[in-house]
Amino acid sequence: MTQVETGPSNFIRNIIDNDLQTGKHQTIQTRFPPEPNGYLHIGHAKSICLNFGIAEDYPNALCNLRFDDTNPVKEDANYVAAIEADVRWLGFQWAGDIHYSSDYFEQLYAYAIELIEQDKAYVCELNAEQTREYRGTLTSPGKDSPFRNRPIQESLDLFTRMRAGEFAEGSMMLRAKIDMASANMKMRDPVIYRIRFAHHHQTGDKWCIYPMYDFTHCISDALEGITHSLCTLEFEDHRPLYDWVLANISVACKPRQIEFSRLNLQYTLTSKRKLNALVNDNLVSGWNDPRMPTISGMRRRGYPAAAIREFCKRIGVTKQENTVELASLEACVRENLESNAPRAMAVIDPVKVIITNYENAKTEQLIAPAHPKDESMGTRSVPFSAELFIDRADFREEANKKYKRLVLGKEVRLRNAYVIKAETVIKDEAGTITEIHCSYDPETLGKNPSDGRKVKGVIHWVDAKTNKPAEFRIYERLFLVENPAAVENIHEVLNSDSLIVKQGVVEISLADNQVEKAYQFEREGYFCADSKDSTAQHLVFNRTVALRDSWGE
Template sequence: MDHVDTEVRPSNFIRNIIDADLESGKHTQVQTRFPPEPNGFLHIGHAKSICLNFGIAKDYQGKCNLRFDDTNPEKEDIDYVHSIQDDVRWLGFQWSGDIHYSSGYFDQIHQYAIELINKGLAYVCFLNADETREYRGTLTKPGKNSPYRDTTPEENLALFEKMRLGEFKEGECALRAKIDMSSSFMVMRDPIIYRVRFAHHHQAGDKWCIYPMYDFTHCISDAIEGITHSICTLEFQDNRRVYDWVLDNLDDFNKPNRTRQYEFSRLNIEYTLMSKRKLNDLVDRKIVSGWDDPRMPTIAGLRRRGYTPASIREFCERIGVTKVENLIEVGMLNACIREDLNENAPRAMAVVDPIKVVIENYPEAQQETLSAPAHPTHEHLGTRELPFGRELYIDAADFREEANKKYKRLVLDKEVRLRNAYVIKALRCDKDEQGKVTTVYCSYDAETLGKNPADGRKVKGVIHWVEAASAKPAEFRIYNSLFTEANPAGAESIDDVLNPTSLVVKHGFAEASLVTAKAEKAYQFEREGYFCADNKDSKPDSLVFNLTVALRDTFGE
């Protein structure tokens, strides 16, 4: 078969292993899998794994399965199954054949447990949870054998059948692998491979009251599916010993070309949490609005914020695949989305913090329609219409009564150009009781429409605006990092590093064309940043825009 084109795709240690396996004939086709547990929403760390597994399968003309390792019915939900499928598709990938479930192999896995019992390699243990921990030992002290460890295979078969029939209570007993209680690796000290759970399963229904543990199920599922390269994060490095032990001791799988596990470093990004448990805590305590809150690193949250599949795939490509744990700068992620949107996002104008402008020499009853490009360099995207009239809104930060020469915006008695429109000159302003400017009165030069005024006058400043009569009221949600520390996972308490300004809500106006803005589709609001219509709250008569990314990086962005 054809190998990956390394001139197109940079190599890494996993690709080197695959190249060697194909060259030696150990494998003739690459088979990978993405095996999430359906107990929560996927985050950008999972996106790295998705891109790696599906990307390798694509580049080597192989196959990639989507398999749900659904071994814990108490924490799993069919809604998670559906959301994970949506996330994989949204990222631009399609799995091979039907969706796979580890629960679909429960009958086979049960038979493999019986095989280990018959070989004297598994036993039913009646130690309770506290006793099991005590017998396991510590990192510096070896464990000791369970008093039930030497039960005969015949007795264990009978006890395991009673477990299957529901004759023992939850926690009363468990089936354990007989490995090595003195091993320096805690995971090898007779791990539990089956436990009693009287729980309804979203796929298997009520057929089972015993469920295999993840470590026992995962490797067997890989082997059943013919996975050639089982790729996971470094947190499972020690678990590889259980993975290998199980497959080495089952007759169907103890073969030279059986599946092997390879670990790579998990994704860690500045100002971001990747722990599913800690993210769940943020949701439960309503620190965020839900799993799809745009401040969350979940794929649902990134999607709601306006990130594109292409930008996330590019980010995963740039960070590479290594065994070295590191903390990725958030600016790298921002650069990927910014580059994508700079090239592809249509332009529009919106005023986030508005003050009114009245052009006194513009006819009161007159309104005209100006033309502006949808994108500054992509003419094929066409143009958009901009209503223009006597009254406009501009951003409050774009006006000062006095300013030095470095300030290139509107100043009393100075001129500035309205983007895609006329040159105006500030004459005077009104203020409220707190001294805040509310209205700026200007004049305009009717001969200065467009980028090349007829009189050749050069005006240094250009500001954005919207016409007041046609403008649509809009809510703008300005998102920043959820945390003030680059490594929030290292904080003693998450509450100590929560950013009080992670969400700032402002109310302003958007140009009329944005009433048809599609949810999740980002626009560049000129001079403001990239925004998209919220996929839950934005309606044509009540526009809500989320900040995707600023035009440049700022602290904790």
């Protein structure tokens, strides 16, 4: 059996291909195992695409969604629901029912008993400070706990009583008996169970002892028949413990753990702990703030799921740690939206234009393409009257020849409409222009004026009589430095201009727009209606990405 070549080759797929060809495995099973203590971010998207992508590409392969829910203090059912929604939105479906590590609490407890009975685990009564002291350092070996050699029956009795809730938190723990002199700190008699009197979102108050990740994860993999357990490089030191646990309990399946490099993205945090701090400190509006690197935040901002999948495909899967340019992700978003986003017009900083030689009571319905390169998207009707709005930046009273927009005494073309000429301006007492009075040439409708004259500038506009007021949220990068994770005080590197709110107008065709539907607002960027705040009475559009990367400018 060989790989179905629908995904790019990498060292993990090479391992899988070899396992299939040698008969080690007949089918492949992977899993995506998030902890429900926060929202998924772009780094998780890489893992999702890898694990579910493998399941899609190999015959009869499966990928489980399993929640690593062994720490009830930090976990929440709301995070579970958000993670499920993110995986589905990215375009993937897990095999069968959702799994939880808590589904296996009874089996995990039984395997812990097995280790105690083999004298490979013991109940230890050192406190946290003493445990750290006894563990040693990277350059010096650890010391045996004074409880390491307590009788098997005594540990069995104490562990049973731990489960019954007889002891206080922190007073006892179950540790694997491995090697306190190991060069790998993870193998120095790691804790595999601790006491926690906390309500669990799945099991309620049934348990007051909870297994640790390194004990739980490998056994959960084995119980589900996982063949290849894919995780990021920070778990490389955990692999010997993963293998040790499976080798010393009576479980038949022996999954293989394989590590790959995590996704490090410029100007981005991918630590759930630090992202949680941003939320708790009210530096962002929530986990789904469009400036957050969470999947839900990117979705709300307007990133297409297909663009995120393409980005994960392009960066590939290796063991080499590196940092990816944020511009690479934004390029994938632009490429997708360039092809798929219909066009519309919006004026973000409006100033009124009065066309003095246009019949005041008249309103035309001009026809504009929904997409200039895709006729299948059809056309849209755009009202045109004697009063229009253009962007304030598109007019100057005086300008040099490089300025291709409207200048007093000169002409410019209105997108999909007429050529106009600025004649005079009206200003308020502060000297701010409130109206631009223009004339128009009725013979210039469309791209090819009948008189053949060339007008270099083209600007967008919105009819002033028939439009919808809208709020525009212009998003930029949340941090000013490429590696915010290395900064001790994150407040010092926050970009104060990461969100700028403006009030403007959109063409009337967007009155019934769909939430999260992408549009290219011509000459402004790609936008979508905000899924949380936009209503029919108050339109709110998020800028997904600019038309080009102008961050460096």
